[in-house]
Amino acid sequence: GAVVSQHPSRVICKSGTSVKIECRSLDFQATTMFWYRQFPKQSLMLMATSNEGSKATYEQGVEKDKFLINHASLTLSTLTVTSAHPEDSSFYICSASDGDRESNQPQHFGDGTRLSIL
Amino acid sequence: LAKTTQPISMDSYEGQEVNITCSHNNIATNDYITWYQQFPSQGPRFIIQGYKTKVTNEVASLFIPADRKSSTLSLPRVSLSDTAVYYCLVGGSASGGSYIPTFGRGTSLIVHP
Numbered sequence: 001g002a003v004v005s006q007h008p009s010r011v012i013c014k015s016g017t018s019v020k021i022e023c024r025s026l027d028f029q030a031t032t033m034f035w036y037r038q039f040p041k042q043s044l045m046l047m048a049t050s051n052e053g054s055k056a057t058y059e060q061g062v063e064k065d066k067f068l069i070n071h072a073s074l075t076l077s078t079l080t081v082t083s084a085h086p087e088d089s090s091f092y093i094c095s096a097s098d099g100d101r102e103s104n105q106p107q108h109f110g111d112g113t114r115l116s117i118l
Numbered sequence: 119l120a121k122t123t124q125p126i127s128m129d130s131y132e133g134q135e136v137n138i139t140c141s142h143n144n145i146a147t148n149d150y151i152t153w154y155q156q157f158p159s160q161g162p163r164f165i166i167q168g169y170k171t172k173v174t175n176e177v178a179s180l181f182i183p184a185d186r187k188s189s190t191l192s193l194p195r196v197s198l199s200d201t202a203v204y205y206c207l208v209g210g211s212a213s214g215g216s217y218i219p220t221f222g223r224g225t226s227l228i229v230h231p
Contacts (some may be wrong), residue, residue, distance in 0.1 A: 043223050
């Protein structure tokens with residue numbers, strides 16, 4: 001149980017392209033979804049938290065107009081990297097929880113998306 | 119926010135028990151302690167979660183002392199496939215009461231034949 005599917009697993013595209021990443025909870029309702037970015041040999045950095053039907057909450061230093069998050073249903077959240085540039089190249093990981101934002105419910109992670117901007 | 123401190127790396131051999139300790143001195147009353155495992159180019163995978171004393175599941179045990187300022191993940195009889203990065207995560211509450219998960223640097227465990 002508690003499976004999170006993330007697509008695509010890898011994207012290679014030209015600078016200036018917008019890229020959409022999908023995160024789906026397959027067998028539970030994801031009240032809260034988190035989006036992380038991870039650079040090589042580093043830890044996960046939280047980018048934003050989203051709740052179904054409401055605006056995402058972005059961490060300090062993360063541009064909300066650059067990283068558009070939509071949490072349209074209890075099973076789907078999307079991250080769109082707009083006008084991506086080489087410095088946006090990274091490993092993006094989503095996670096989902098069936099608890100609310102104040103909950104300590106464990107997160108269930110997708111397998112990540114390797115984004116490479118040429 | 120509860121900050122965690124773990125050893126950067128550990129080495130072990132197949133069949134040995136491995137204990138990874140995480141310090142979280144400013145853990146809040148309502149915070150749980152959760153451990154995750156991450157392989158290269160994959161998302162983290164939930165291992166175990168606890169609040170106090172001891173929790174055991176089919177893959178690990180989690181020991182939490184009474185003051186809850188640290189926790190120890192115990193992996194019995196590790197194998198080569200346990201080579202991964204292990205993160206402890208403590209529920210963090212911002213001033214508004216929202217949970218902000220904060221991953222530390224994690225512990226890179228290498229299991230040798």
